[in-house]
Amino acid sequence: MMRQTTVGGNTLLTLITISSGSCYLLFGYDQGVLGGLVSQPSFLNAIGNPNSTYLGTIVALYNIGCLVGCLISAVYGDRLGRKRSIIWGCLIMVVGAVIQASTYGAGQLIAGRLISGVGNGMNTSTIPVYVSETAQSNRRGRAIAIQLSVVIFGTVIAYWLDYGTIKNLTGEIIWRFPIAFQIVFALITLFSMPFLPDTPRWLYAHGRQAEALDVLSRLMSCPVDDPQVLRIEEEMKEALNIEKETTSFKWMEIIHDKSDLKNTRRLVLCFMIQLMQQFTGINVIAFYGKSTCVTIVLESNLGYSRSSSSFIAGFIQIAFWFGTFPPMIMVDKYGRRPVLLWGSVALTTTMVIFTIGLAINTTASNQLALAMLFCYEISFGMSWDSLPWLIAPEITPLHLRHVGAAVGPFSEWLWTFVIAQITPVAIANSGWKFYILFCIMNALCFPFVYFFIPETKGKSLEEIDYIFASAEAKERLHRQFGVATLTPNTNSEQASKVDDIEHVEMGGS
Template sequence: MGLSNFLQGRLLRWAITVSAGSCYLLFGYDQGVLGGLVTQPSFLDAIGRPSSSFLGTIVALYNIGCLAGCIFAALFGNRLGRKNTVLLGSVIMVVGGVIQTATYGAAQLIVGRLVSGLGNGMNTSTIPVYVSECSPAKYRGRSVAIQLSIVIFGTVVAYWLDYGTIKNLTGEVVWRFPIAFQNVFALFTIFTLPFLPETPRWLYSQGRKEEAVSVLARLQGSSVDDPQVKMIEAEMAAALQLEEESVKFSFKDLINDKTPVKNTRRLVLCFMIQFWQQFTGINVIAFYVTIVLEVNVGLSRETSSLVAGCIQIAFWLGTLPPIFFLDKLGRRPTLLFGSIALLTAMAIFTAGIAVNTKATANMALAMLFLYEISFGMSWNSIPWLYAAEITPMQLRHVGSAVATFSEWLWTFVIAQITPHAIENAGWKFYLLFCVMITLNIPFTFFFFPEVSVIFTMQRQFEYSLSAFSDKRKDS
């Protein structure tokens, strides 16, 4: 019996989590690795001592590659399948990592980051769908929360590896080794993913129904005749019938959507939830925390690097509680509580660095820890999960790609403006995020329905369509 058939039930689901999680480790690692290096002399010398605005461009262009990867996943992801899209994205990321490691100038670093971004955009658009479609519904939130916790753990690894090389090494190895280390995660996924199955829902939608049921039984750890397997197969068949008998969706329908499923509204919500996530200000801290600590809080370079690693540990610890409560508490309440906590932390942080005394600087530093923990417990994982949950099967890859496109679009904007804004606007820059978090609270309350409500509406519509089809056949 081969390894691919040996993996069954919970063991198989954990294998999927680990393999996909390695990609998410890479996602988090790439988010954090330059954040610990952007103030290091040997790194800045290698890329020509760029101005703060050009440094922002170098960091931000990674996100343009991610945008391209999202577009690729939206256009070709359903044709390739979830697993093959992730495999291709991981191979592309290895190529990008090699180019970055061998950097001898800003142009080469930009090319490497664009290539890595392309692969990462493909992966981050696809992995939430892959994991959610391989997870039982009652554990779906937990599964994606684990993946997003792994992302932040990757950021922790990046910052502490940066700190270790800065503290103990000299010369170009200080930054070349941390950049090269990213390929370890991509290679792990490349070597493990071939032993894992494609998702049953994608297989079923492609007409490979026997294979889909077989994979479903393996994921359940049961036989193909198990009642639970039969029930889920019936749900997949009903969803596929819904898609086949309803008006086919096309991109022009975004302008004039008359379908009862309201595809346009769902895709707009996919875009907006990542928009609000980014305008909490999280990537100011993720990309530039050492600059924030040096310029805004007033710490030394070495102390900033040490504290940055501690802040990322706090961030990661904040991602652990949702693994246990997210499926019980729900998506919208968690987002609302998180926004209130984030607004409190950001407002006090802004006031602290504005007053600019030793006591208020310490208070601002404490608020950074509270901010990171609050984000980890709320807005970190839900936006990635929500997009896959609110879109119908034939649009799931598009919804996930739209959400991820929004993530990388606004990450690019924030990464581009942050160094210049910190240097020239100081504490006033953070007022932007105070205002945006304030606005996202009513938007979340009024426009983001709880997913259990969405599932109920979808099920009612499927039953109505099925009843209508039966009547039509009888007549």
């Protein structure tokens, strides 16, 4: 077994960010790489020149593999641990990439897509948990925002690498090289992750308390007997004691959740927030709306060539990536709810104007639609891009965190698949009217966040249990934060935390 690194503090956090970030770079790259290659003759010849419907299904089957990976994480993720789950996910993605890059038939490509999807499903279910459980509460939002910015950067790399190979290379290397290149990102994670520790919360929950406290002290750059470390140990211990009493999962609790910690309600929220994210229309805009606007505005109205239009579309993708930078500061400074709420307003406004622009269909209105496309993607990057991935592992209790973190991506991949299947037919038959659906769904995001999503800014993962707890469990947690773990140096800090928590209820500001 490889020896773990003994570094701590910012150095350890940086290594965790690089290793998990490379895995998320792989996530973004793998999502985008095939989209720019499916029209290449050498690629189509290699897989038997399927019709557009069959080709679309081949591409979309990746999402089915991701669903399977999420289910594997939900069932086995806690047994494997955060670190081993990521390692297995990357190994599976390497196998899938090799199969895809060596494709000589549609069946082989489908197998490779499904296998890669399984690995990606495992990774997307685990990385947010790994990052959340190793980040300090006041930096947790930034840590996840960085990871999701890396995802979008991965799609940027995929787009421009596809563009470069198509422009400058000939033959099958045009598509085999970009598909194989994803292995580089997987190898970075595979070579670095074994040297990193598993999360202190997973270690503590599995009876490895001494190792958990050692990792915690290294992450916090303080001795094992420091009051901060001891306080978090008490929080973990008390949270586990309460969670052990509420481990049952009953489907009827989806309607009326009677559990002390509202476990089912939390899992439903994990599913719903990713559903709402997908029905903002981001995948439709990213893959179909963008091509529609580029074709109408840049080619037909402004006279650009297909090559120049594709070049400009690449800069739209870069604008999307730049939009992911502000959340690195905003989500920990202003909170999760305000960012999601203003993002809902911005997405609704830009989607409505975008739809109107397509409906009017004049040179001026199409230019307006293209401008709204930029604004929409930047607004999404600043709000709904990263926060659903952050909230799912935050709001689930420790013993169900691997399930909640899998339920969220499961919803993501399920609705991505559904939208990918219905969009071509819907646009062909309804045109601009199809986007009215996303105007409505963006508008509904605001009340959804306002009434159902709690604020978790600055709270430890154990303190968040208090938001969902029943009166009896809340009293136990109140005694913990108010009395049990107080030291002479932390009374005022803990009292402040109790006041904060008591004012953060469902739908509270």
